[in-house]
Amino acid sequence: KQQMARGLPKQKPITGIKEVIVVASGKGGVGKSTTAVNLALGLMAIDPSMSVGLLDADVYGPSIPKLMNLKGNPELNENNQMIPLTNYGMPCMSMGFLVDETAPIVWRGLMVMSAIERLLRQVDWGSLDYLVVDMPPGTGDVQLSITQNIPIAGAVIVSTPQDIALLDARRGAEMFKKVNVPVLGLVQNMSVFHCPNCNHQTHIFGSDGARALADTLGVKLLGDIPLHLNIREMSDRGQPVVVSSPDSAEAEAYKAVASAV
Ligand code: ADP
Numbered sequence: 001k002q003q004m005a006r007g008l009p010k011q012k013p014i015t016g017i018k019e020v021i022v023v024a025s026g027k028g029g030v031g032k033s034t035t036a037v038n039l040a041l042g043l044m045a046i047d048p049s050m051s052v053g054l055l056d057a058d059v060y061g062p063s064i065p066k067l068m069n070l071k072g073n074p075e076l077n078e079n080n081q082m083i084p085l086t087n088y089g090m091p092c093m094s095m096g097f098l099v100d101e102t103a104p105i106v107w108r109g110l111m112v113m114s115a116i117e118r119l120l121r122q123v124d125w126g127s128l129d130y131l132v133v134d135m136p137p138g139t140g141d142v143q144l145s146i147t148q149n150i151p152i153a154g155a156v157i158v159s160t161p162q163d164i165a166l167l168d169a170r171r172g173a174e175m176f177k178k179v180n181v182p183v184l185g186l187v188q189n190m191s192v193f194h195c196p197n198c199n200h201q202t203h204i205f206g207s208d209g210a211r212a213l214a215d216t217l218g219v220k221l222l223g224d225i226p227l228h229l230n231i232r233e234m235s236d237r238g239q240p241v242v243v244s245s246p247d248s249a250e251a252e253a254y255k256a257v258a259s260a261v
Helices: 032-047 111-122 141-149 163-178 209-217 229-236 249-260
Strands: 019-026 052-056 085-087 091-096 129-132 154-159 183-194 223-228
Touching: 019 032, 019 085, 019 141, 019 163, 032 129, 032 154, 032 183, 032 229, 032 249, 052 111, 085 183, 085 229, 111 141, 111 249, 129 229, 154 163, 163 183, 163 209, 183 249, 209 223, 223 229, 223 249
Parallel strands: 019 129, 019 154, 052 091, 052 129, 154 183, 183 223
Antiparallel strands: 085 091
């Protein structure tokens, strides 16, 4: 009560977790979840001694089950905590494990908050060096309450180079600054299209928008991910490129982001 009176929300660490990195975007469809998955796997790829987990906090449109080729209901431990499902050596938790995949998730604000609270507090992660959190897109109440609930080492913001996506990304960056979460940097996704047939490169969404935005916001550009058929196909199969094509240029691009984080 006293803390609330002073206007300081209490950020309680998640048991067993050293650092939380959130992956955010100003809007949907820019490749946030794909980046979160490959970043988390990339952290393990560049340092196999690292233990990394992945939390899908996108409760409205959970995509981690598909991207990580995982489904099923988590078992409970003796303390009634959910045990994450694991694939590619990475423990994962998602609302998608708890609700019917095909059911539309139409929730009221309070239900969303209690679901988030459960995903943040009632999961038995064991001990992890990093927990990568795939945030819901945008800058609403859910995002804000996550940042106020747990200590966050930093935020990675994913954007395409298109002006509108960049405007939204900027809003995201400003939100994190306001709640004192360090913005680790921007990831520019789909910046250049590599034609698999002729190797021609096309800047479909413009070339360097994210770099300009990173400069304006005074944050790092953590990397550039090309628009690549292999990324989309492998993601749809639940085989992220960092593990399915580890030596490809696409995988290297994600690993470069992981090293820069
Ligand atoms: P978000 O989480 O921002 O809504 P997703 O990660 O779900 O976006 O990506 C949206 C779609 O774009 C998916 O089909 C995904 O496979 C595809 N995608 C994301 N990044 C790339 C990329 N660099 N190249 C090709 N397809 C991509």
